[in-house]
Amino acid sequence: MTDPLPPAVAEALASVLPWASPGHFLTGLEPGLDGTLSLLDLAVALRTHQDEVARARPLAGRVFAGMFFDPSLRTRASMAVACAKLGASFVELQPGTGMWTLEFKDEVVMDGMAAEHVREAAGVLGRYADVVGLRAFPTRGQWKRERTQPVHTAFADHAGAPIVNLEGPFAHPCQGLADALTLRDLFPEPNGRKFVLSWAPHPKQLPMAVPHSALWAAASLGMDVTLAHPEDFELDSDALATADSLARETGGTFSVTHNRDAAFDGADVVYAKAWGAVSGPASTSRGHADAVAHLADWSITQKDLHRGAPARFMHCLPVRRGVVVGDDVLDGPLSSVLDQADNRIWAQAALLLAMMGK
Numbered sequence: 001m002t003d004p005l006p007p008a009v010a011e012a013l014a015s016v017l018p019w020a021s022p023g024h025f026l027t028g029l030e031p032g033l034d035g036t037l038s039l040l041d042l043a044v045a046l047r048t049h050q051d052e053v054a055r056a057r058p059l060a061g062r063v064f065a066g067m068f069f070d071p072s073l074r075t076r077a078s079m080a081v082a083c084a085k086l087g088a089s090f091v092e093l094q095p096g097t098g099m100w101t102l103e104f105k106d107e108v109v110m111d112g113m114a115a116e117h118v119r120e121a122a123g124v125l126g127r128y129a130d131v132v133g134l135r136a137f138p139t140r141g142q143w144k145r146e147r148t149q150p151v152h153t154a155f156a157d158h159a160g161a162p163i164v165n166l167e168g169p170f171a172h173p174c175q176g177l178a179d180a181l182t183l184r185d186l187f188p189e190p191n192g193r194k195f196v197l198s199w200a201p202h203p204k205q206l207p208m209a210v211p212h213s214a215l216w217a218a219a220s221l222g223m224d225v226t227l228a229h230p231e232d233f234e235l236d237s238d239a240l241a242t243a244d245s246l247a248r249e250t251g252g253t254f255s256v257t258h259n260r261d262a263a264f265d266g267a268d269v270v271y272a273k274a275w276g277a278v279s280g281p282a283s284t285s286r287g288h289a290d291a292v293a294h295l296a297d298w299s300i301t302q303k304d305l306h307r308g309a310p311a312r313f314m315h316c317l318p319v320r321r322g323v324v325v326g327d328d329v330l331d332g333p334l335s336s337v338l339d340q341a342d343n344r345i346w347a348q349a350a351l352l353l354a355m356m357g358k
Ligand code: CP
Pocket: 071, 072, 073, 074, 075, 076, 167, 175, 316, 317, 318
């Protein structure tokens, strides 16, 4: 026998369920604004009543399968922990090391390295698991194709089960949901608070998924959102249009600037993230290296956090100390990075319960 869910959790779950069936979570925009806010309420209820929830085991007998084409610490561990907290099982797979290498092209003669087609792999996983999670970064091919998150879309087409994006080329919705939770923890009344997402230097051409999801998270809460980046490091234009539209809907604002000093004035939150350009001179590896060499002053310092009331510092992690941000910021009292990582557990527990807890 298991205990019943605490009433606060049951109530919050009931308000999320209208969205949850039979939804994929590929961009994080699928629940809509009301659904997202309900997921945040459910995450808070799960975090507040975690001991009772662990006794209730609301997802006993359910299975979440996570396939990681690319490395992860937080996403992998926090999904395993979220499953454990809810009584679900977590099955983890790594194509190319612990499982067969996959083929994604249709009508192909599979006489190369790939031993299994995504049609069978996805179909099998969809039979084994109630929800399938996928991490697959962009391969620095054509952005027009990458932005459709082709690996995730292939699984969504063939799994016959809901798919959760554990970070793709276009979005990192689990990170975005956890970041929204952290922002609401910091500012219970987020309307009118200034959120600055700032590009930061990094030797690698990292994906744009986190910055897209972070912009959407802050805009969904009605914050005044400023995106600051050097010329040539534009984010996806549709992602920016979505941030603008969310901000208008929630009473917030959205603006883009190349002037980092002006951006930090009066900031309540500075969210740092590195990403690579998808077009123009900085999009090649040589062009990226040249650009980053001239943009070291985009690294976040204590001074950047004190251009008004002290601003909180956020980053999704992993972060390169001394490159993206100084040690004193990361180790100082204004850093929220560990709270962000902690909230991954509760945001994802809310998502899993909404998707599997009927
Ligand atoms: N923030 C994040 O997704 O961390 P991992 O890459 O370690 O999963």
